[in-house]
Amino acid sequence: MTVQEFAQKIFSDVREMSKSALGVTRLGYTEKETEVLRYLESTARNLGLACRYDVAGNLWMTLRGKNPNLPGIMVASHADSVPEGGNFDGLAGIVAGLCAAKDIQESQRQLQQDLNVVAFRCEEQGLIGSRAILGTLKAEDLQRRYRPECKLLGESMQDCGIDPQALVQGKAYLYAKDVAAYFELHIEQGPKLELSDQAKVGLVTGIRGNVFHRSIRCVGETAHSGAIDFEFRHDAVAAVAELFSAMRSHWIERLKAGEDLVYTNGVVNTPASQSFNIIAGEVTFSLDIRTLSVETRQAFYRCFKEEAAKVAKTFGVKFEFDEAFYIEPSLSNPSLVEKLEQAAAQEAVPVIHMASGAGHDAGDVAQQGIPMAMIFVANQNGSHNWREAMRMEDFLAAVRVLTRALKNFN
Ligand SMILES: [Zn+2]
Incomplete structure (x- = not known):
């Protein structure tokens, strides 16, 4: 044979x-x-x-x-x-x-x-x-x-x-x-x-290796989508969207610099009570950063936290992190x-x-x-x-x- x-x-x-x-x-x-x-x-x-x-x-x-x-x-x-x-x-x-x-x-x-x-x-x-x-x-x-x-x-x-x-x-x-x-x-x-x-x-x-969070909470303020003008909003969906978009730009920069890196937010949820006419007061999402390099992992994770802090300030929301898990x-x-x-x-x-x-x-x-x-x-x-x-x-x-x-x- x-x-x-x-x-x-x-x-x-x-x-x-x-x-x-x-x-x-x-x-x-x-x-x-x-x-x-x-x-x-x-x-x-x-x-x-x-x-x-x-x-x-x-x-x-x-x-x-x-x-x-x-x-x-x-x-x-x-x-x-x-x-x-x-x-x-x-x-x-x-x-x-x-x-x-x-x-x-x-x-x-x-x-x-x-x-x-x-x-x-x-x-x-x-x-x-x-x-x-x-x-x-x-x-x-x-x-x-x-x-x-x-x-x-x-x-x-x-x-x-x-x-x-x-x-x-x-x-x-x-x-x-x-x-x-x-x-x-x-x-x-x-x-x-x-x-x-x-x-x-x-x-x-x-x-x-990676660092991951199963569930990070972005907490804003639930409100009427018609009655609340731009300056009064604490929209958790908009905040999270801005954060993801900023991280995507940082990711692309690091790839251009030749670093090994992948970045994923695989789970994104608003509460079951959300509807099209409600500004979301809460979003939960996952985070997974993977790379061959421990330095890249640490730097990119730090960058994520810094961007989250900026977004929190701009949107008047806060981020609550569950336990971070690391795999070398x-x-x-x-x-x-x-x-x-x-x-x-x-x-x-x-x-x-x-x-x-x-x-x-x-x-x-x-x-x-x-x-x-x-x-x-x-x-x-x-x-x-x-x-x-x-x-x-x-x-x-x-x-x-x-x-x-x-x-x-x-
Ligand atoms: Zn296998």
């Missing part, structure tokens, strides 16, 4: 196993995800890989190296999906690892280190499987429900035969000293590669990116360098000091939706880059 046939068989078997009304549904820590892991395990065993499940139920499929005492190489991604999502988000990275292992095995080569292809559980609900073994999962995470109809995360884990309490004691089960390199292949989830005429494979420079950016390891770049040149696969806007297991792995690099593959129609797509030729080109980098590793 060629690598292409092998990959296509796994994609189509897993799609069949997890198909829902639209797309696929294999939520983290459900029977469906377990079933997919069991299938991947049997596929890996057929290749001659040694398989085991760790304390969080993640599946480790190992191609033995000459010297298993050396820190191993990981090629990892997640097995779960969002509800009615696409088949390739997550799964592509696991299949890529298995394709590389198959190729290395069949070329009669043996790597120095163990090659561990890892299928993480429950990435889509907050990088749960990877955080559990890195010791960064918190007791409060177990008390969350992914969606109102879902069980608590802790209960779902228990149903899968996992002891959730063992995972929230701050104890790590994976240490940086045991991992020589961590690679993750993933569909891009944005349109950059798809629209690029240079490359359909990307080398990730890092995963953007994770930079790729330059020497691993270099290895991938050399491998791409050898395989004659054109690549471009790009930031990852979305979070990945690779991000928290890197936060623990493990050298990380990611490969992106062009995808069509975005991700986290059933229309998500990926061309097999682009995937196979990325797999060749990964496989070559692994063979060249030492």
Whole structure:
């Protein structure tokens, strides 16, 4: 069986196993995800890989190296999906690892280190499987429900035969000293590669960190839209519109200066009692600032607060901030990116360098000091939706880059 046939068989078997009304549904820590892991395990065993499940139920499929005492190489991604999502988000990275292992095995080569292809559980609900073994999962995470109809995360884990309490004691089960390199292949989830005429494979420079607020309140004064003239208004909608527009201008300036930055107000609400003939006395909105650079994040967040203060003065409104949450950016390891770049040149696969806007297991792995690099593959129609797509030729080109980098590793 060629690598292409092998990959296509796994994609189509897993799609069949997890198909829902639209797309696929294999939520983290459900029977469906377990079933997919069991299938991947049997596929890996057929290749001659040694398989085991760790304390969080993640599946480790190992191609033995000459010297298993050396820190191993990981090629990892997640097995779960969002509800009615696409088949390739997550799964592509696991299949890529298995394709590389198959190729290395069949070329009669043996790597120095163990090659561990890892299928993480429950990435889509907050990088749960990877955080559990890195010791960064918190007791409060177990008390969350992914969606109102879902069980608590802790209960779902228990149903899968996992002891959730063992995972929230701050104890790590994976240490940086045991991992020589961590690679993750993933569909891009944005349109950059798809629209690029240079490359359909990307080398990730890092995963953007962010600062976000779920709900900032702008408080003005509710009043009659006909009776209140311009100078007497404290219009929360007008104030927020002015703030957003000012931030958009600042964003454009920073992009022109070559900074990495994205800025989003994804949620904007007026109260349910609002009507066309009422001046809004309240607007709540979210804020999400993402960038590879901590300095840019701090400067742009400060700029947001300054603009809010100006707007507050001009419009006679006030802003009330809920708690700010921070996620640190994770930079790729330059020497691993270099290895991938050399491998791409050898395989004659054109690549471009790009930031990852979305979070990945690779991000928290890197936060623990493990050298990380990611490969992106062009995808069509975005991700986290059933229309998500990926061309097999682009995937196979990325797999060749990964496989070559692994063979060249030492
Ligand atoms: Zn993903």
